[in-house]
Amino acid sequence: MYSSLEQKYQRIQKELMAGVVALVGVLLIGTFWYRFVEGWSWEDAAYMTVITLATVGYGETHPLGDRGRLFTIALILMGVITIGYIVNRFTEAVIEGYFQERIRLQQVRRTMESLSGHYIICGFSRTGRQIAMEFQAEGVSFVIIDSDFESVRKAQEMGYTIYQGDATLDETLLRVGIEKAACIVAALPSDAENLYTVLSAKYLNPGIRAIARASTEEALQKLQRGGADAVISPYITGGKRMAAAALRPQVMDFVDGIISGTDxxxxxxxxxxxxxxxxxxxxxxxxxxxxxxxxxxxxxxxxxxxxxxxxxxxxxxxxxxxxxxxxxxxxxxxxxxxxxxxxxxxxxxxxxxx
CATH class of the missing domain: 3.30.70.1450 (Regulator of K+ conductance, C-terminal domain)
Incomplete structure (x- = not known):
């Protein structure tokens, strides 16, 4: 479920509804004119309005004077413009896959609402992608948050459940079920964003386990003070593992094989x-x-x-x-x-x- 896509589809839906309301308004204007100005019956007035807007080429229901014909011309123009607008919006919706996407978004929304004890990955960069791959291999349920459209598209192509939004906002975390989640992984590129995400997550769900990524040792300490249960620095951890691999290669091969599943x-x-x-x-x-x-x-x-x-x-x-x-x-x-x-x-x- 993506917030930007939802806004886009809501816009198309509003435009289609506006076109339908305008068409109904034109039908009412025509019917009222023929009923009260021309003095026709309701049936004749409605019939004349429909065949006029449909441009089927039937003759006049009753003879019209100059004023009535001028109104009929205006009615035809209003109908053509309104119907053309609706057709244009409908065609755009079909071409852009509005109806198919809408069904898919509803399915994703239902999936998110049913999540419980799941994991939340904030950020779908290289780190986030690797985390998602590990989670998928382990068979755990998880949802991804990312604000970048290209990252969202890639996650969608890989079959992941993803929400496009700002992970530092409470509203976004609530949308992905933070209150029922078991763990949140803040893997955003900015240390400040990861800190805000951890603070928000702990406020909304004090019992959640928070894992955060840190670029510097100072950020690592701040994230720990901010409530993160575990803070991983790729540079510090990577350096230690490289040193261990150089000093104790067999031990590192054994440990890596167990942790990564290559053994x-x-x-x-x-x-x-x-x-x-x-x-x-x-x-x-x-x-x-x-x-x-x-x-x-x-x-x-x-x-x-x-x-x-x-x-x-x-x-x-x-x-x-x-x-x-x-x-x-x-x-x-x-x-x-x-x-x-x-x-x-x-x-x-x-x-x-x-």
């Missing part, structure tokens, strides 16, 4: 342990026997206070609200998901196929 054997996933739902809450890692039953390896546990336990031991207790980070094959991770119970906050997605 066809191993994947990583996270699970939220909900109290009263997950059966392992309150048990130790040794008691739960997750490794024995599923084959998946528990890499880390994130506590609700933010504390990260890397390489948990057999004595580590699973607490309510813990986020468990695991690694394994697709089958092992699915088995782990079943063992942990029906986790509503995060279902295990099917690993993407290569």
């Amino acid at each position: 066809r054997q191993l994947y990583m996933e996270e699970y939220l342990l909900e109290p009263g739902v997950c059966p392992v809450v309150g048990q130790t890692l040794g008691q739960a026997k997750l490794r024995v039953q599923t084959g998946a390896l528990i890499l880390a546990i994130r506590r609700t206070d933010g504390n990260l336990i890397g390489g948990p031991t057999a004595d580590t207790v699973f607490m309510p609200g813990d986020v468990v980070i695991a690694m394994g094959t697709a089958e092992q991770l699915r088995a782990l998901n079943q063992l942990l119970g029906p986790i509503s906050s995060k279902k295990l997605r099917r690993p993407k196929k290569m």
Whole structure:
């Protein structure tokens, strides 16, 4: 659904409605003239008006004087102009695909209204496109916001759901269901725009997870103070990864293969342990026997206070609200998901196929 396209279609719709109203007005003027000025019956007046505007070439219903014929000439001209205007607007609508686009926009609007727990990508530049590709590969529902018409067109060609508008505005975020969204990714080219977007998103939905892109270290700190849950700087992160690739190439190849999915054997996933739902809450890692039953390896546990336990031991207790980070094959991770119970906050997605 695009705001600029909606405005354009609303304009065409108003012009078509104006033409129809003008045509009805001409019909009424002609009917009233023949009824009250010429003194004809309502049936004859309406009939004369219709055949005059239709230019079918029938004769006069009743003889007309000079005044009546002059009015009839004016009526014909008004009818030709009005009908010509309507035909012109209708032809423009057909040529520009107004009716087809209108149906598509209505479908997109219904899709947006039905979204819940979805992801919002702000910006469809190179970074935004890569994020969209990853989201699509993971099978998550998401919507894109971008103000550039060319970016909107490219996203549309790729089959993405996109809204053309300013992501820093509350109205735009509300249109894409910010109140029901699970996460927003601010990948706009300007650090200031990303900051405004995060502030607006957190105000409209305090519980949403906000990820932001930063160009400088100073912007990174400001975005963190602005409420962003995670801030990624492509330059800082890229530099660190390049250095790590130079110093520890095998480690980086292994990690990249898991994160990006280029490794066809191993994947990583996270699970939220909900109290009263997950059966392992309150048990130790040794008691739960997750490794024995599923084959998946528990890499880390994130506590609700933010504390990260890397390489948990057999004595580590699973607490309510813990986020468990695991690694394994697709089958092992699915088995782990079943063992942990029906986790509503995060279902295990099917690993993407290569």
